[in-house]
Amino acid sequence: MKPAPVLVAVRDLNWSVGKQRILHNLSLTFPAGETVALLGPSGCGKSTLLKLLAGLTQPESGEIWFDDRCMASARFCTPPEGRQLGMVFQDYALWPHMSVAQNVAFPLRMRGVEKATLHSRVEEMLMRVGLEGFAQRKPSALSGGQQQRVALARALIAEPAILLFDEPLSNLDRDLRESLAHSMKQLLRQSGTTAVYVTHDREEANIIADRIVHLAQGQVHSITQNAGNPDALTQPF
Template sequence: MSTHALNIKRLHKRFGDTVALDGIDLALRRGQVLALLGPSGCGKTTLLRCIAGLAEVDGGEVHLDGQCVAAPGRHLSPDDRHLGMVFQDYALWPHMSVYQNVAFPLEMQGVKANARRPQVEWALSLVGLGDFAERSPGALSGGQQQRVALARAIVAKPRLLLMDEPLSNLDKGLRENLALEIRNLIEELNLTAVFVTHDQHEAFALADRVAVLQHGRLQQVDAPEALFHTPATPEIADFVDAGTLLDGRLDAEGLALADVYLPLGAACGHRGEVSLLLPRRALRLCAPEEGLLCGRITGRLFQGEHLSLQLTLADGRTLKLHAPHAPERGCQVGIDIDVSALRAWDAEARLIDLMPRADVAASASA
């Protein structure tokens, strides 16, 4: 048996002149949760629909548990793919009770009424709605309706759970709770799942792996931590809000950034314009006369565990960082930089190895 629950090879999908998917290669092991993340129009929903069988593919293949379910000239219907689906708008049948909604996939599979009952009760109790079976969906809150949709998606023990923006219709507190519940449920049932989102927090909270799509192409597929700490391109860094992106200039010995010059190891090699990522963890507040950079606090948000700060440099560019304490808005502060945590790309978005000089790295992290 294939070790991959899902295997996508060179997938192409067009709508007229629009190339929605442009050669997608993606594999997912059983028990893993994958988030498809990217800006509006990048092809996330189209990819999910090709996996589900709701759209036909123009090129490439989709395999589920080693079985080819989609290729040019081959298209297994959604019902024959044994998937569970959860949609953004819940998509419950309003004229049916919660029980009937959840029982529906079993009914479609021809499971007899008395055999359906224990499975429906099992699925409803898993999502905490054991006492709501006779209600109509219209008499439930948004979060409860999405739990019913989840129960309906898992009741027939699908080989793959697909979710399209499952949390985006819910308010923030509910979103976080339901994300945790879905994650627990997926682990408890050892499900394999793919979900679409445009929200990196949702992707990071739920997924083992995150696939970033742009213009129908996969840009990076990685664990959430790796994506956040080592984004492959400046666009991905920007999209996952990994820190501040600034332009700089490298020469043989260092990096010119804003109005300062950071000496680097001689081995740096590259010269010319670079895009620089300054992760929040690379920046530390200090006294104005002690910092490598100097700036003014122009944004200061209390966020419980830390303050989220925006600093404006003399040339008007801004930096984002977190700090446990900070002076008030308008105050001048110094900013120490841990050069070893910076990430830089050349004009062709190729990653450059910055070699911090030992003395600079030491002073920045002291």
């Protein structure tokens, strides 16, 4: 069964490299079912925050909560596989030896979903991301935009409680970036998943996000409501 969307909250997060403080008492709420874009200059800590949410890094102090479950603090850290996550990165991270269908099927195969169900779920997902007819191709025979659609399909098919994106469109040219951002927004709306979307690109954030969090030097600088997505006003931060 599809999991209910999760409210994610980080409280007083700190993370350093040596003496350099990268995240500074950072507190932020990601409302259930919304897409929040993290925007900010290079080096401000966007990917670091995403890695902390994913469980790839442990906080030095502070806490990370998914609904009423504390996922990480200085004392413990739930690993990524315990967090019901989907992740989509800039470099697609597809398995080159697998076909498109095998890549998308992978999370369900790991869960032991039986073959007939698996096949129909993959077909349906490929249709949703506009890749019907591409099932048997290898990633090397796809364009960058198509590869990123495969990565998105692989993340969505697992019906994660939370989706994390780290600059997923930044390898693509501007026109493609814009059209893919629109279709990603639609898919995120349909999935109802809580999503955190890191980008450098303000326009992309405006298309994708319900709220935009501007980070600067490891802290929240400001939070703006996305006027293009008025639905986002339904939940307070």
